[in-house]
Amino acid sequence: MLFVPLPFVNALLLALVFVFLKKSNGATATRAFLMLIALCCLQSIVLGLRWGYNVDALRFVQPLLAALLPPLAYESFRGLVDQAAPGRFRLAAAPLAALVILGLMLAAPILLDSALVLLFLAYAVALARIAWRGPDGLGLARLDEAAAAHRALWLAAFCLCLSALFDLVILFDFERSGGSHAAILVSNANIVSLLLIGLAARTAGHAQTETNTEPEPAPQTATxxxxxxxxxxxxxxxxxxxxxxxxxxxxxxxxxxxxxxxxxxxxxxxxxxxxxxxxxxxxxxxxxxxxxxxxxxxxxxxxxxxxxxxxxxxxxxxxxxxxxxxxxxxxxxxxxxxxxxxxxx
Incomplete structure (x- = not known):
């Protein structure tokens, strides 16, 4: 009987989400969200091959893909706030994160897991700061979908925290038992956050429209x-x-x-x-x-x-x-x- 790892099922679901979003909104308006869903799908496939079929060479690819996820998630949801062109740092954030992780893999692998945890937590905080402004802070979202996009934003921030927690649990497992539970933890736990991020991207991407100026919290007294x-x-x-x-x-x-x-x-x-x-x-x-x-x-x-x-x-x-x-x-x-x-x- 053919063995199909659970991450492959997750990848299939994400592929369907990708197709649905592309057909419903078009590729141009939701390009960043489509890229985010595609990355989650690719990461699920890598997880399935790495832990389901023991393709050990992919252990070098997995951290690099993981490093791309938080910056891309932030850039996707940041695009719901306004249409201002991203600065140089925002444009370079994803490749820079991947380069840092690659450098740690080569020079200081012991710091790799800690760096990924910090990366995920930092971008979770950044997403939470956007979400804290409320639905009106998402000026590029259609008004009837702004509340759903706002909930999706909180969900994405939560998922980044969840991924960081999973990494800590896996790190602890390697310390205590030499990674005897790592395969189960990685293949069955991380796919939850990947799927939720993909669904959050689909919800927020479906709400996206065009151009906006960012609102700020208002004082309480009306004039x-x-x-x-x-x-x-x-x-x-x-x-x-x-x-x-x-x-x-x-x-x-x-x-x-x-x-x-x-x-x-x-x-x-x-x-x-x-x-x-x-x-x-x-x-x-x-x-x-x-x-x-x-x-x-x-x-x-x-x-x-x-x-x-x-x-x-x-x-x-x-x-x-x-x-x-x-x-x-x-x-x-x-x-x-x-x-x-x-x-x-």
């Missing part, structure tokens, strides 16, 4: 200028139905309002006590309710016409705004209309 800004955007949203654009992001909304993205985000946060994503989704839910009052309009049709692109996000936001599911709301609306008709008679 009269903030109220004027929100009133202007309210009028713009109502008159032009901007929320119906399912690719709308913070940058596009700010351009239509003639405001810096940071100023717009802060004003909405202070006046409405919510992020921009929820602010726009409130308009979408109101639009859905208006559409559902019409005969012959299905919930799915109303959802797409109002600007939602996924049913899961729509159902969650509809419940948040109305306190009911769409079907429950429609039944309640029908009962109210019947009651009004009886009273009118």
């Amino acid at each position: 009269s200028e903030d109220a004027e800004i929100v009133a202007r955007v309210d009028a713009l949203m109502t008159a032009q139905h901007l929320h119906r654009d399912d690719t709308l992001n913070l940058s596009r909304l700010a351009r239509r309002a003639g405001l810096p993205a940071r100023q717009l985000s802060q004003a909405i946060n202070r006046v409405c006590d919510m992020n921009v994503s929820r602010y726009v989704n409130d308009f979408r839910i109101k639009d859905v309710c208006t559409l559902l009052r019409q005969d012959g309009i299905t919930v799915t049709e109303a959802m797409y016409r109002a600007g939602f692109s996924t049913k899961s996000n729509f159902n969650r936001e509809f419940l948040r705004v109305t306190g009911m599911t769409p079907d429950q709301w429609r039944k309640a609306e029908s009962r109210d209309l019947e009651q009004k008709d009886r009273m009118a008679r």
Whole structure:
């Protein structure tokens, strides 16, 4: 019977994720995320060959691929913040990390595992710093997907920490038992973090759009200028139905309002006590309710016409705004209309 190591199954799943993301969003808009998923897939294949079929020569390749993962993960998610060209250090981070690891492999292999642990932890902290800004910090994410992309960002940071923890456990295993459990730990444990990183990349990549200016956390007290800004955007949203654009992001909304993205985000946060994503989704839910009052309009049709692109996000936001599911709301609306008709008679 043919033996198929678990990392190969993981690689197949990641390959499917790669194809799905490429078809749904295109290769250009999500290039960094596609590269990240491809790297996770390649690393899974190497793990399968190294520990499943004892291809010992790959022990030199495995650390190099591992060194590329954190910088590429950071660069992928950093691309959801703004479209500013990365500096020289960011561009050189991945090859530089690989060169450092290669140097340690040749000159000081005893430091190799410690260096990888520090590398993963450092980039986990960097991702967490981006995530700490909240969904509005991901200005290149579509507003209806910003929350999902934000959760994916936290997941990626967690996975880098998890990989560092696995490396520490493997290092401890070599110290205690000469690596007797290393094969199981590496092939069955690291694939979990690789798969989760791949799925996080797929979620965040699916949310990616174009161009943005990075917002910053807003003070808590609203000003009269903030109220004027929100009133202007309210009028713009109502008159032009901007929320119906399912690719709308913070940058596009700010351009239509003639405001810096940071100023717009802060004003909405202070006046409405919510992020921009929820602010726009409130308009979408109101639009859905208006559409559902019409005969012959299905919930799915109303959802797409109002600007939602996924049913899961729509159902969650509809419940948040109305306190009911769409079907429950429609039944309640029908009962109210019947009651009004009886009273009118």
